Amino acid sequence: MNNYQEHSLDILSTILDSAYEGIVVVNESAEIIHFNDAYSRFTGIKKAEALGQHVTKIIENTRLHNVLESGIPERGSLQIINGQEMIVHRIPIRKDGRVIAVIGMLIFEGVSELYKILEKHQQTDRKSIIHSNNLVIPEEKRKITLEKIIGKSDKIAQTKQLARKAAKTLATVLITGESGTGKELFAQSIHHLSPYCDGPFISVNCAAIPDHLLESELFGYEDGAFTGARKGGKPGKFELAHEGTLFLDEIGDMPLSMQSKILRVLQEKEGIRVGGVKPYRTNTRIITATNKAIEQMVQQGTFREDLYYRLNIIRLHIPPLRERKEDIPLLLSYYIEEICQKYNISTKQLTNKALVQLLSYEWPGNIRELVNIVERMISLVEKKEISASDVSLLFNQTSITLQPSYPMVEKLEIDKQTSTIFLELKAEKKLEEREIITNALKETNGNKAKAARKLGIHRSTLYDKLKQFNL
Ligand SMILES: Nc1ncnc2c1ncn2[C@@H]1O[C@H](COP(=O)(O)OP(=O)(O)O)[C@@H](O)[C@H]1O
Ligand SMILES: [Mg+2]
Structure with missing residues (x-):
């Protein structure tokens, strides 16, 4: 290493050490090459101990080695370190198209800080709602939400139209559809177009929270409600979503005991924290979603009928991607462009044959799978054009076979305007x-x-x- 390089490395270390965020950098072999003072203070691990070690040996729940492999940045992820939920960014560094290092950033304004900000934000929201009875939704908000939902098929156009109508009311909306069809996206759009658009949008994945924690997550808890409870208690999602939207995702996975508690909040517009006595008021627009056959669950007695009727005031069914193949080219070109922009590389093109192949696929994972495939295509294919053999290779790796249902196609053109x-x-x-x-x-x-x-x-x-x- 020459003098100049050594010098600039010294400068870099000094900068890293004076940063407020915890910063760790790994090389191509996932070994730690930088570990700043803030990280050291937070974890209690000495810099000398960390340097040169494989990152998995030093940092709990790290994913820097995964990002090294995927090359896909992860921003704003949650990572539990020292028993605390921390917000982290993981950013790959590329040189000549190859990932040569990954930077991990630990943001100390952790989740509890975010809750506080959210609460503060909400209070001002409440005031603004009380002070203005004007429920007109600004034009720019409307645009943002509708642009996000790509698709010109009749089915998706009808679904969007119904969503737009539903948004104007405060009625509960039940969104059904297979996994990855865009249920959450629709829920967000409805919120942004609704009279509560200035309030918070709070999303809870009912399937991801263990049953015994669900009540305190949804309704909050008071100080000392149970061992391990946070000092000062914690607001529940129904409180946080006051005069906003509460999105209960995977509602079909909600245990029966919780179903009755939710029914009660919906009827009384009041909730009580675990360990609390005084009820709080909650005016919340409820949107729920499930990929389960909920009517069947009602028949089988695993979902309460009365709750079902309360939630199913407006029903939005999102069709799977294979029933609206016309939308595939639009989605592909939208995501190719977006992802290339995100990675700061010039946009790639699909050859016609590659597109034919992707059209013939059934997409069981729907749009989520399509986005993943595009991410992988972009990070694996270095050429400007993505060919049919690139696509086959990608699908072989995930051991999915494409149906050659378009053997007769020679040429394929797409009118991007009309898809x-x-x-x-x-x-x-x-x-x-x-x-x-x-x-x-x-x-x-x-x-x-x-x-x-x-x-x-x-x-x-x-x-x-x-x-x-x-x-
Ligand atoms: N019509 C659409 N246009 C663009 N992106 C979409 C569309 N539908 C879904 N997505 C994207 O696909 C992914 C999965 O959507 P999500 O709403 O989480 O699905 P679900 O909740 O039904 O499983 C998200 O990244 C979302 O942004
Ligand atoms: Mg979802």
Whole structure:
């Protein structure tokens, strides 16, 4: 190492040590190469002990080695260190396209600080709601939420329209749909378009919280309510979501005992903290979501019927991606662009064949899976163009096989404005085309919209073909 390099490393260490946040840097082998004073103070681990060690040996619940591998930054994640929930950022450093190091940042304004900020924020919100009876929603808020939901298929357009109507009321909304279809995204959009848009949006994943903690999470607890309870108590989600929206995700996983408690809050608009006596008032818009067949659960007696009726005032069903394949090209191009921008690389293109392959896939994980696949494509493919073989390789790694249901496609074009897909068939396959279309119509009992979807083509394209073949 020359003098100049050594000098700049010294400067870097000094800067890192004077930072208020805890900072740790690992090299390509996930060994710690920087460990600043703040990190050392917080963990009680001496710098000399940490340097040169594999990060998993030094830091609890670390994921820096995972980020080294994936190359995907993780911002604002929760990590439990020394028994405390901390907010961390994990940022990969690239050189010539390769990840050469990862920086981990530990933000000391931890979760409890965030709760405090949230509470403060809410109080001002409450005041502003009380002082203005004006429930008009500013135009820019409306735009942000609708832009986030990509898709021009009839199904998604109808769902968005219903969501827009639902948002204007304060009625409960039950969102159903498979995992990864965008239920949370819809819940957020409804909140942002609702009269409570200036209030908080509080999301609780009922399936992720152990049963015995659910009550104190939802309703809060008083000082000394149980051993290990935080001093001064803790507000519950119903309190935090006052004059805002409470989103109860995976409501189908809510134990029966909690179901009756929730029913009571909905009826009385009052909640009581665990260990508390005085009820608090809660005016909250409730949105729930589940990927379970909730009607069946009601029949089987695992979900309370009375609660079901309370939650199901407005029902929003989000169709799976395979039922709206027209949306796939739009989603792909949106996420390719977004992710490339995030990583600061010039945007990549899919070849037509690659797109055909992705269209033929059934997407059991829906849009969440699509986003993951795009992230992986971007981080694994270095070329500007992502080819069909890149796609196959990616899917082989996850041991999913693509259905070669488009063997007859030679050329494919997409009109990005309308998301219409134009397919050109191989000459020798033209004769088969009539048969394929006839079959698709047979399988869907003559339902043209369904047949078009099955074929992955736009309805208008199907109508043209029907005319062409006198069908
Ligand atoms: N229509 C959509 N347009 C753009 N992104 C979407 C859409 N639907 C879902 N997503 C994205 O897919 C992921 C999963 O969505 P999410 O709302 O968490 O699904 P769910 O709650 O149904 O499991 C999120 O990253 C979300 O932003
Ligand atoms: Mg979800």
